[in-house]
Amino acid sequence: MSFMQCTSCAKKWQNQEDFLADPEVSLLGLQVCFENLLEGLIMFNHSCKTTFSIEVSRFGNLYQGPVYETRATGTEQCPGYCLNERELKPCPTTCSCGFAREILQEIKNFPKGQRG
Ligand SMILES: [Zn+2]
Numbered sequence: 001m002s003f004m005q006c007t008s009c010a011k012k013w014q015n016q017e018d019f020l021a022d023p024e025v026s027l028l029g030l031q032v033c034f035e036n037l038l039e040g041l042i043m044f045n046h047s048c049k050t051t052f053s054i055e056v057s058r059f060g061n062l063y064q065g066p067v068y069e070t071r072a073t074g075t076e077q078c079p080g081y082c083l084n085e086r087e088l089k090p091c092p093t094t095c096s097c098g099f100a101r102e103i104l105q106e107i108k109n110f111p112k113g114q115r116g
Contacts, residue, residue: 008050016059021113030056030104032082032097034073040100042107043085062106063099071096 002012003019013019024047031041031053038060041053072078072095081087082097090105091098 004052004054006046006048006050007052009046009048011046011048016061020107020110023112023114027088027104027107029085029088030082030100031085032100034071034082034097037097037100042104056100056103059103059107063102065099065102067099068094068096070094073097 003015004013005011013022013025019025026045028043028045028051031043033040033056038055038057040056042056042059043051043053045051072093073080073082075093077093078095079089079092081089081091081101088104088108089101091101
């Protein structure tokens with residue numbers, strides 16, 4: 001079974017690394033699921049101009065740092081990044097949502113392979 005298949009052009013990626021290293025795949029944003037953060041959706045663009053999303057849980061291996069228990073959303077410390085799907089910045093607070101944004105950084109900084 002492959003890691004992911006493009007919903008439009010049917011291109012397949014064999015594994016996570018294959019997917020993240022593909023220069024034709026770009027990170028678009030994050031739809032935070034506040035009820036279950038691992039069910040949040042990371043949105044990607046494929047070069048065929050399709051957008052699709054993959055659950056945060058499938059990238060959990062990319063972040064091994066601390067995960068905080070309390071959510072800071074709505075407090076003075078919260079910059080509100082999670083409320084903006086296109087915001088890719090890491091969160092500066094100790095918030096339970098933070099790990100998902102750290103995963104975004106790993107995806108963003110993943111070394112892209114050579115085309116062809
Ligand atoms: Zn595609």
